[in-house]
Structure formats: structure tokens, C-alpha cells
Amino acid sequence: MATLKLKDFRKSFGKVEVIKGVDLEIGHGEFVVFVGPSGCGKSTLLRMISGLEDITSGTLEIDGRVMNDLPPKDREVAMVFQTYAIFPHMTVRENMAFGLTIARASKQEKQQKVAEAARILQMEHLLDRHPSQLSGGQRQRVAIGRAIVRNPKVFLFDEPLSNLDAALRMDMRMEIGKLHEQLDATMVYVTHDQVEAMTLADKIVVLKDGRVMQVGTPMDLYHDPGNLFVAGFLGAPSMNFLQVDVQTVEGDDAKVGNAALKPINVAHKDRLNGSGKAILGVRPQHVEAAAPGEGMLLGTVEFAERLGSETVVDMVLKDDSKFIAAFNEDKVFEPGQTVDLVFDPAQAHLFAPSDEVETVH
Amino acid sequence: MAGKLTRSNRAGWLFALPGFSLLFLFIIIPFFFAFWLSLTNQRLVSPNPTEFVGLKNYSELLRLSVLTLEPERDDAGQIVRDANGEIRYPRVRTITRSGDFPEYRGMREWFRWQSGENAKVVVASNVVFMKALTNTLTFALFIVPLQGGGALLLALLINQKLRGINAFRTIYFMPVVISIVVISLLWRFIYDGEDGLLNNILAWLTFGFFEPVDWLGKSDTALGSIIAMSAWQAVGFHMVIWLAGLQTISPTLYEAAAIEGASKWQTFRYVTWPGLRNTAILVLIVITMQAFAIFAQIDVMTNGGPLDSTQTLVFQAVERGYGRQDISGGSTISVILFVMVLMISAVQGILTRERT
Ligand SMILES: Nc1ncnc2c1ncn2[C@@H]1O[C@H](COP(=O)(O)OP(=O)(O)OP(=O)(O)O)[C@@H](O)[C@H]1O
Numbered sequence: 001m002a003t004l005k006l007k008d009f010r011k012s013f014g015k016v017e018v019i020k021g022v023d024l025e026i027g028h029g030e031f032v033v034f035v036g037p038s039g040c041g042k043s044t045l046l047r048m049i050s051g052l053e054d055i056t057s058g059t060l061e062i063d064g065r066v067m068n069d070l071p072p073k074d075r076e077v078a079m080v081f082q083t084y085a086i087f088p089h090m091t092v093r094e095n096m097a098f099g100l101t102i103a104r105a106s107k108q109e110k111q112q113k114v115a116e117a118a119r120i121l122q123m124e125h126l127l128d129r130h131p132s133q134l135s136g137g138q139r140q141r142v143a144i145g146r147a148i149v150r151n152p153k154v155f156l157f158d159e160p161l162s163n164l165d166a167a168l169r170m171d172m173r174m175e176i177g178k179l180h181e182q183l184d185a186t187m188v189y190v191t192h193d194q195v196e197a198m199t200l201a202d203k204i205v206v207l208k209d210g211r212v213m214q215v216g217t218p219m220d221l222y223h224d225p226g227n228l229f230v231a232g233f234l235g236a237p238s239m240n241f242l243q244v245d246v247q248t249v250e251g252d253d254a255k256v257g258n259a260a261l262k263p264i265n266v267a268h269k270d271r272l273n274g275s276g277k278a279i280l281g282v283r284p285q286h287v288e289a290a291a292p293g294e295g296m297l298l299g300t301v302e303f304a305e306r307l308g309s310e311t312v313v314d315m316v317l318k319d320d321s322k323f324i325a326a327f328n329e330d331k332v333f334e335p336g337q338t339v340d341l342v343f344d345p346a347q348a349h350l351f352a353p354s355d356e357v358e359t360v361h
Numbered sequence: 362m363a364g365k366l367t368r369s370n371r372a373g374w375l376f377a378l379p380g381f382s383l384l385f386l387f388i389i390i391p392f393f394f395a396f397w398l399s400l401t402n403q404r405l406v407s408p409n410p411t412e413f414v415g416l417k418n419y420s421e422l423l424r425l426s427v428l429t430l431e432p433e434r435d436d437a438g439q440i441v442r443d444a445n446g447e448i449r450y451p452r453v454r455t456i457t458r459s460g461d462f463p464e465y466r467g468m469r470e471w472f473r474w475q476s477g478e479n480a481k482v483v484v485a486s487n488v489v490f491m492k493a494l495t496n497t498l499t500f501a502l503f504i505v506p507l508q509g510g511g512a513l514l515l516a517l518l519i520n521q522k523l524r525g526i527n528a529f530r531t532i533y534f535m536p537v538v539i540s541i542v543v544i545s546l547l548w549r550f551i552y553d554g555e556d557g558l559l560n561n562i563l564a565w566l567t568f569g570f571f572e573p574v575d576w577l578g579k580s581d582t583a584l585g586s587i588i589a590m591s592a593w594q595a596v597g598f599h600m601v602i603w604l605a606g607l608q609t610i611s612p613t614l615y616e617a618a619a620i621e622g623a624s625k626w627q628t629f630r631y632v633t634w635p636g637l638r639n640t641a642i643l644v645l646i647v648i649t650m651q652a653f654a655i656f657a658q659i660d661v662m663t664n665g666g667p668l669d670s671t672q673t674l675v676f677q678a679v680e681r682g683y684g685r686q687d688i689s690g691g692s693t694i695s696v697i698l699f700v701m702v703l704m705i706s707a708v709q710g711i712l713t714r715e716r717t
């Protein structure tokens with residue numbers, strides 16, 4: 001267990017700045033997940049913490065100690081890679097004991113620690129196999145076992161489940177969650193899988209272009225996204241954004257509407273920029289069908305996807321903007337059919353206008 | 362489906378035909394030819410008809426015996442010693458030329474050692490062949506670690522992201538592209554006993570205290586000199602093979618090792634070397650086979666001398682087959698060489714087999 005502190009973290013490859021000033025505090029035993037689009041610098045950030053990449057500027061503290069110039073091994077971190085990075089010529093046992101072999105630990109210590117890790121991961125029966133005789137999930141378990149044996153202050157995971165198929169990914173996700181509870185260790189986890197982020201994290205860090213967009217608990221970010229990017233990034237299908245006009249502002253509320261939307265009152269959270277324009281975010285799941293003529297929005301169905309538990313409908317509004325609604329029941333929609341929609345304004349989010357809307361989608 | 366398969370099969374064979382015919386013509390047929398010739402008394406040009414002689418050629422090359430010589434004694438039964446106090450023994454030729462011992466006829470002394478009062482003498486029916494054999498084995502024994510290890514070292518040095526590393530790659534690879542004959546000629550100047558580069562450098566490094574050595578002209582330095590030069594010449598080739606092997610090792614394995622705290626040596630021992638296993642087998646077998654085929658250096662630099670100290674099997678095969686027009690003798694050496702290389706490769710194959 002340990003605390004981590006990143007202060008004005010920066011990283012440049014040559015002239016290209018990739019991490020552009022990240023400040024972050026991670027507490028004892030916290031499970032922190034970095035999410036963000038591909039190329040936003042998640043891996044780079046993790047590798048800077050591990051010591052595999054050096055830190056261009058800023059400071060890294062682990063347990064209050066500055067670690068910037070220490071080699072990876074002295075940072076007492078363990079890392080699990082997407083491609084497993086287990087040694088093909090060693091047995092599972094040798095792989096897990098690798099750190100101890102390097103440190104010239106006694107046979108007895110190796111035996112004991114490997115046995116302990118194997119018990120935690122329920123893989124005692126695999127110890128004498130070679131990696132080539134293991135499935136992908138089992139290989140990743142070996143890599144996690146190697147990390148456990150190291151008994152690190154911080155566990156670092158870089159998309160550990162990306163190479164696994166969907167079913168296995170779910171199993172392993174749960175196992176990693178259990179592992180976190182069991183070991184009570186500080187873990188930093190990179191993924192671009194939202195479900196992993198939402199289910200595992202105590203704290204999610206949303207990154208974009210080398211900057212932190214928002215930090216918070218999964219539910220904070222989901223229910224109260226601080227900006228357009230986070231609003232659009234979390235949740236599937238992603239949030240609908242309507243270009244609206246601000247009609248009046250009274251106290252905490254603003255009255256907004258447009259050609260397609262009947263005026264409604266929404267909390268503005270001081271995010272308006274006074275231009276008279278704004279963006280209203282509505283999650284597809286927060287929309288319900290209403291009786292004809294009683295909707296706040298009128299959508300024309302383009303096509304519908306029936307998933308059994310859910311029906312996702314792509315629609316076009318009166319002002320020609322796209323809108324997605326997700327009904328949590330199985331329902332039949334015909335293309336061309338019009339649907340009246342309502343939503344609770346308290347669950348909608350207002351943002352200042354920006355050109356980011358385009359990039360989110 | 363089946364029809365298509367056979368059709369494309371035929372096309373495949375057709376494409377392979379030119380290659381196969383060349384292989385057949387220049388490798389497979391000559392091999393069986395050599396095997397047959399080694400059982401006859403064929404000469405390069407001869408008016409006499411060829412006769413089948415069985416294994417005579419082989420026994421002529423391979424016959425070995427150990428003679429025990431007892432010291433000469435005077436009338437009183439005392440051991441006779443010469444002026445230096447060395448024990449005197451009867452001359453070997455009193456035995457090999459005597460009618461009493463037809464089994465030793467024609468054999469000559471190869472080497473001897475002392476065993477109590479007696480001397481043990483190894484006599485061989487063809488001492489030059491025996492020297493060629495041991496020289497070739499010595500050459501292979503030294504060249505494999507020198508060339509293989511040196512190439513690996515270079516590959517490790519060169520497999521780094523440094524400015525100008527390509528220049529080094531080119532420099533190390535250059536000797537491989539130059540003909541071995543040219544290189545041998547150049548090294549004759551380097552090794553020259555009078556004014557050679559090597560002697561000059563050594564003299565300069567020792568402020569003139571170094572006595573010039575005729576590297577290729579002395580029987581105890583000639584083979585070593587050729588080994589050193591040969592190792593240097595092909596080291597670049599094997600460096601490239603090692604480099605290819607190094608590239609196949611996943612960089613994340615190195616990162617994992619770094620996080621576990623492996624030192625440079627430990628990283629090599631646990632990540633690099635196991636990852637180079639298959640490359641190592643390839644390099645080992647290729648160098649061994651090339652070593653057994655050593656010829657050009659000998660032909661250009663020493664002609665097998667001095668005192669047969671740089672005779673090698675292929676040199677002997679050529680020398681006998683063409684120099685002395687004894688085709689059957691040359692063929693016999695070739696076949697023996699083939700069997701040796703085959704056995705050594707097989708043993709290497711077994712020793713380096715994957716054990717899982
Ligand atoms: N060694 C490097 N040299 C130059 N640029 C690099 C290097 N490593 C990463 N980058 C750049 O830094 C940026 C961030 O890369 P990074 O690997 O951290 O992204 P990521 O968020 O992990 O993406 P992904 O989800 O695809 O893994 C990318 O634009 C990438 O091109």
C-alpha cells in the first residue's frame with residue numbers, strides 16, 4: 001500500500017509533448033483507472049510512474065519520496081502488460097519467482113511466496129507448465145502472479161485484458177476486483193474499456209491529449225460530467241448533444257430550447273458563457289417514450305437495434321440533428337415512424353458551446 | 362478440388378525443377394560419384410583401367426597403431442643414454458621396414474610419449490592426413506567460440522539506438538563481402554615476418570622490445586594466425602544472424618525484467634540468451650560446417666606448411682585429387698569429411714534439442 005503523488009507531470013518525445021501537465025493524488029489502497037481515447041497518453045503516464053519512461057519534468061512521489069530518478073526496481077512497483085510479457089522458456093513457477101531469482105532469494109522463500117500467489121489466483125495446478133501450454137487468461141494470471149510475488153507498493157496494469165475474449169475478460173475483471181480487495185493494494189489501471197473502468201475503479205481519471213479532463217468516482221463522472229468530453233466519453237451509447245438557445249437565466253436554472261425541443265429549465269452550474277447558445281446533454285437511457293403530442297422532443301426513427309434487454313433507436317429530430325434513445329425494454333420500431341420523447345430535465349446537463357461536440361462523436 | 366490440387370502441385374514441381382536439377386547435378390551426383398571413386402584406384406588421367414579396390418583407400422588413410430619401444434641396453438643390461446642423458450630407443454623404421462612386422466609396413470611415426478622406461482609411438486599409414494585431421498578439428502574447436510562469441514558480442518553492441526550505429530554495422534560486415542582470397546592475400550602482408558603490419562604494431566606498442574615473428578612461417582604460430590584471421594573475416598556474417606535473432610525478442614520482456622530489477626548480466630542470462638536459442642543452434646551448425654571446409658586461406662597463405670602444421674582435410678583432398686592426380690584418394694578424404702560433419706551436426710542437434 002502506498003500513496004502516489006504526480007505534480008505537473010510532463011513528457012516529451014523529441015519535440016512532441018505527449019503528457020502536458022498532469023496533477024494527481026492517489027491514496028492508500030485506491031484503485032485508480034486511467035481512461036481516454038487511443039493515443040491520449042495513458043500508457044505513457046503509467047510507464048512514467050513505473051520508470052520505464054523517464055519524466056521530462058514534474059515530480060513523482062511514492063509514499064512521500066521523490067522517485068523521478070530511481071530505476072524501475074527501486075520504485076517498488078509491479079507492472080502487468082497487455083501482451084503478458086511472461087518468459088516463454090520458464091515454467092509458470094519460474095516466471096512467478098523471477099523477481100526473487102533476480103534478488104537471489106532462498107529456495108524456501110521462493111517456494112512459499114509462489115505458493116501463496118498461486119493460491120490467491122487458484123492456479124496451483126499450472127505451476128509446472130510452460131507458457132505455451134496455457135490459455136491467454138492463464139498467461140495473464142501468471143503475469144499477475146509475478147506481480148503479487150513481488151509484493152509491490154503499487155500495482156500497474158496496462159490494458160491487461162485487451163488481448164482476451166469477451167467472456168474471459170469479464171471473469172478476469174472480477175478476479176482483479178477481488179484481488180484488489182484481498183490484497184488491499186494501491187493499483188493503477190489503464191484501459192479503454194468503459195465497463196472495466198466503471199466496475200473496477202474507486203477513482204477514474206479521464207485523459208485527453210495528455211491532459212486530465214476530470215477525476216472522480218465512476219458515478220460522479222457518469223452522473224455529473226464536468227465537461228463535454230467526459231460527458232461524451234463515458235456511457236454507451238454516448239450522450240446526445242443538442243444545440244440549444246438560452247432564453248432566460250433565473251438563479252441556478254436556465255431556460256433552454258430550440259426548434260426541436262420545447263423550452264425546459266435545466267441547472268446551468270455556471271457553465272454558460274453568455275453567448276446565448278449552449279449544449280444540452282441527454283443520455284440515451286434517460287429518455288422515455290410519451291403519448292403522442294405530449295413529448296418534449298419528436299423523433300423520426302431511422303433504424304432500431306433490438307438487444308433483448310434494451311432497444312437502441314437512432315432518430316432524427318425536427319432540426320435534422322441526430323438523436324439516440326435507449327429504452328430498457330424490447331420494443332418494435334419501424335423506420336419512418338415518429339416517436340414522442342420525454343426526459344427528466346434534472347438528469348440533463350448543460351455545457352457552454354464549443355467545437356468539441358464534433359470531436360466527441 | 363482434388364484436380365486443382367494436383368494441377369497446382371505439378372506447377373510447383375515445375376518451378377522447383379531448375380533448382381532441383383542443379384542440386385542434383387552438382388551436389389547429389391558428385392556425392393555418390395565420390396563415394397564410388399573412393400572404392401577404386403581411379404587417377405585423374407591414367408592409361409590403366411580403373412579397378413575396384415574395396416576399402417583400401419580408407420585403410421591407407423586411417424590405419425593407426427601404437428608401438429612400444431624398449432630402451433636399448435648394453436651388454437650389462439644397462440639402459441643406454443646419449444650425451445644428454447636421454448634414453449636411446451631403437452629407430453621406428455627398424456620395425457616399420459622390417460619383414461618381421463608386415464602389419465606396420467609403410468607406416469610412419471606421428472607422435473610419441475614416454476611410459477616408464479618405454480616409449481609409446483603412434484604410427485600412422487598417412488601422417489599428413491592425420492595432421493590435416495587434427496588441424497581441422499583444432500580449427501573448428503577454436504573458431505566456433507571465437508567467431509560465434511565474437512559475433513554475438515558485436516551484435517549486442519550494435520543492437521542499440523546510437524547515432525552512427527549503421528556505420529559500425531557496415532564496417533563489421535565489410536570483410537564478409539570481400540572475397541576470402543583477397544582477404545587472405547592482405548593478411549599475408551599483415552602477418553609478414555619482416556615488415557608486416559602486426560609486427561610493426563606490436564613493436565610500436567612495446568617501444569621496440571617486441572621481436573618480429575614470422576607468423577605464418579613458424580609451425581607453432583601458423584595455425585593460430587589463420588584461426589584469428591578466419592574468425593575476424595566471417596564474424597560480421599554471424600553478427601547479422603545474431604542481430605536478426607535479437608530483433609525477435611519482445612521489448613516488453615526486457616521491460617518486465619527491468620521492473621523486476623534484473624542487472625545487465627541477468628537480463629542477458631534470463632531474457633536475451635534464452636530468446637536466442639534457435640539462432641544459437643543455427644550459428645553453431647553453420648560455423649562448424651564452414652570450419653570443416655576451410656581451404657582458401659590455407660591455399661593462399663601457407664599451402665599447408667610449415668611442416669604440415671596447417672594441413673586441413675579439404676586442402677588435402679584437393680592436393681591429392683588434383684595436385685597429385687589421385688582422384689580416388691581425394692574422394693576418400695571427402696567422404697570421411699562428410700561422415701564427420703554429419704556426425705557432429707547430428708550430435709549438436711541432439712544436444713541442443715528442445716527439452717520440454
Ligand atoms: N517512444 C515514443 N516515441 C514517440 N512518441 C511516442 C512514443 N511512445 C508514445 N508516443 C506517442 O505518445 C502518445 C501517447 O501514447 P500512449 O502509448 O501513451 O497512448 P495510449 O493512451 O496508451 O493509447 P492506446 O490506448 O492506444 O494504448 C501517442 O501519440 C504516441 O504516438
Ligand SMILES: [Mg+2]
Nearest residue numbers: 042043044159
Ligand atoms: Mg496504451
